[in-house]
Amino acid sequence: xxxxxxxxxxxGSHTCIALAQAGLPFLMLxxxxxxxxxxxxxxxxxxxxxxxxxxxxxxxxxxxxQLLAQYxxxxxxxxxxxxxxxxxxxxxLRYYENNVAGTIxxxxxxxxxxxxxxxxxxxxxxxxxxxxxxxxxxxPLSATNPYGWSKLMMEQVLADVDAAEPGQWHIxxxxxxxPVGAHESGLVGEDPQDVPGNLLPYVAQxxxxxxxxxxxxxxxxxxxxxxxxxxxxxVADLAQGHLAALRYLRQHPGLLTVNLGTGRPVSVLExxxxxxxxxxxxxxxxxxxxxxxxxxxxxxxxxxxxQLLGWKAQHGIDRMCQDAWRWQNGEARxxx
Ligand SMILES: NC(=O)c1ccc[n+]([C@@H]2O[C@H](COP(=O)([O-])OP(=O)(O)OC[C@H]3O[C@@H](n4cnc5c(N)ncnc54)[C@H](O)[C@@H]3O)[C@@H](O)[C@H]2O)c1
Numbered sequence: 001x002x003x004x005x006x007x008x009x010x011x012g013s014h015t016c017i018a019l020a021q022a023g024l025p026f027l028m029l030x031x032x033x034x035x036x037x038x039x040x041x042x043x044x045x046x047x048x049x050x051x052x053x054x055x056x057x058x059x060x061x062x063x064x065x066q067l068l069a070q071y072x073x074x075x076x077x078x079x080x081x082x083x084x085x086x087x088x089x090x091x092x093l094r095y096y097e098n099n100v101a102g103t104i105x106x107x108x109x110x111x112x113x114x115x116x117x118x119x120x121x122x123x124x125x126x127x128x129x130x131x132x133x134x135x136x137x138x139x140p141l142s143a144t145n146p147y148g149w150s151k152l153m154m155e156q157v158l159a160d161v162d163a164a165e166p167g168q169w170h171i172x173x174x175x176x177x178x179p180v181g182a183h184e185s186g187l188v189g190e191d192p193q194d195v196p197g198n199l200l201p202y203v204a205q206x207x208x209x210x211x212x213x214x215x216x217x218x219x220x221x222x223x224x225x226x227x228x229x230x231x232x233x234x235v236a237d238l239a240q241g242h243l244a245a246l247r248y249l250r251q252h253p254g255l256l257t258v259n260l261g262t263g264r265p266v267s268v269l270e271x272x273x274x275x276x277x278x279x280x281x282x283x284x285x286x287x288x289x290x291x292x293x294x295x296x297x298x299x300x301x302x303x304x305x306x307q308l309l310g311w312k313a314q315h316g317i318d319r320m321c322q323d324a325w326r327w328q329n330g331e332a333r334x335x336x
Contacts, residue, residue, distance in 0.1 A: 261300025
């Protein structure tokens, strides 16, 4: 059985659906600090049964010990973290406490229970401002905000834990690029509790009329149309990447570090136009100044994941926008 921390969140819920559809039993743990328990019932409509989710915190050592003793858990996928870059600048201690201390508590509980297989959510943010593109796993690492530092620190903790007990741990550090989209059913998607910090949920809310206008931060970047360029990856592809990593770890002890991206650069304006096609609505936007900390361009070289895991992203941006719009539109959710 696989313990999925942060399983009720955006990427966690899609990964749990993929686990269920692959016939792999899992147990979710989430404190619902950035998700809602209503997702469980909607997941149930997709996979045929409401999944079991323990409401609790990864920083709760006693709870982790109890779960690891009570359930036949042999691997953990660790999504639970706070992820808003701006908030991390304003409240760094909260971020380090939740993300870094939470991961250490989880690793201690796993070590105690002799569970040594872990898939960890890292991020392309650990590459900072890349000198060249596309980004390979061997590129220099740096961070520009506490969220990014928390990911780098957790990556270091995992490397040290692996080095201290060579051959005992099976650890994957998956560096996600820009996860977007939603489940094709329209039942599960990104459910931001605050003003969305990422492009696509914001665009979706503008298309739905919940916000009047999109602000595009800068059109004077050295990119083909001047707007920032990213590597958007469909969350369903990302979910499959976790299953591929679990399969790989079963055969390979040690530390695996791979990019999960498409390798396709897409500008903000391309994404906006794709969303206009998907929704049939026009997206009013204004160009404003660059946002501090944003890099001009960032996209992956995803070939290592293909080579080691046999995994490759399947969906393009039109599909990402169609699925995100179906979710935003909410029609599927209102059908009982
Ligand atoms: N979405 C992205 O753009 C992105 C990019 C790169 C990496 N990541 C990483 O992927 C992971 C999942 O991201 P997401 O987009 O699904 O975020 P999310 O906020 O939707 O999901 C995270 C889940 O973890 C839960 N959680 C947070 N702290 C917890 C704690 N202490 N104990 C128990 N549960 C806790 C939240 O309630 C939420 O359900 C995170 O580690 C994030 O940093 C996300």
